Amino acid sequence: MTARTRTPATPKERLSRTTVAAAALGMADAEGLDAVTVRRLSATLGVTPMALYWHFKDKDALLDGVVEAILAEVRLAEPDDEAPWDEQLREVLDALVAALAAHPAAADLVRTRVLGSEPGRVLTERVLTLLRRGGFSTERSSQLAVHALLFMIGLVSGLPGQAVGASEEEREQEVRTKWAMLQALPPKRYPHIVESAASLTDCGSSTEWFEVGMDTLMAGIRGQAARG
Structure with missing residues (x-):
């Protein structure tokens, strides 16, 4: 019996939400967020712009996908009911900063899109859970979670000497x-x-820059917890 020859996948078949979003994120990393357009992205992927609309209806939806790709890189440890809440919160926020710092050009997109994807919702739920364990009310936990997100985005985008897309x-x-x-x-x-x-x-050590910033944020959160 003669083996059947498999027909090579077409560009549209090879594309997925994940591959398109990853390509858009890579373009933003290399040249800045303004460089990301549907036309340029389709040319990079070797398809027509219409092929991308199978996965993202417009550029705004594509940017949602970029944020999802960033947040999917956040590595969360398993919850530990025995470990102190503030130590676990610091680990979660450190993981988020690491993911944002890997993509500074797109970090600001996370500001208003964190709850638009499953990775973002999982992250937010973990942060709120830990803050509630720290004794904060529902309202105060929500406020602190938003403040922490905004602080970390600023920490990444405000890194001295950073120039996205420049040689x-x-x-x-x-x-x-x-x-x-x-x-x-x-x-x-x-x-x-x-x-x-x-x-x-110019920041001599980005590691030290992030550590000092995170120490400052956590000191504020712990201080509020201590005051009840």
């Missing part, structure tokens, strides 16, 4: 320009700005 040479030139501007300020009037010019314009 290393372009990034260094931008940092030098900002540093020179601060160094040119009158030192008697702005002594601490001049002294801090290097760290204000």
Whole structure:
């Protein structure tokens, strides 16, 4: 019996929501969010724009998919009823920051879309559960969860020296320009700005930057819990 030859999959058959969203996210990582268009994405994937509409009805839906792809990268440990709530919350928020920091150009999209996908809902439910265990009311837990999300997005997008879509040479030139501007300020009037010019314009260690930020956030949450 002659073996049947399998017909190669067509581009449309090879595409999926996951592959399209991943390609859009990769484009944003490399060139910035403004570079992501349906026309460019379809050309990159080797299909017509209409082929993408099988998976996303418009660009807004595509951006929802990008956020889902980011949040799918958040690695949550199994819940532990014995571990302190605040230690578990810190681990969850650290995992979220790590996922956002891997895609700084698209991090701000998460601000209003976190509840639009299953990974985002799972993450939010875990955060709210831990805050409730910390003694916060439903309303205060919701407020703290939103504040934490906004803080972490700002932590990622505000990283000194970050330049999404720019070459290393372009990034260094931008940092030098900002540093020179601060160094040119009158030192008697702005002594601490001049002294801090290097760290204000370029982050020496992104790990330390995120750790200090997360320490500050968690200190505030623990402080509110201690006050009841």
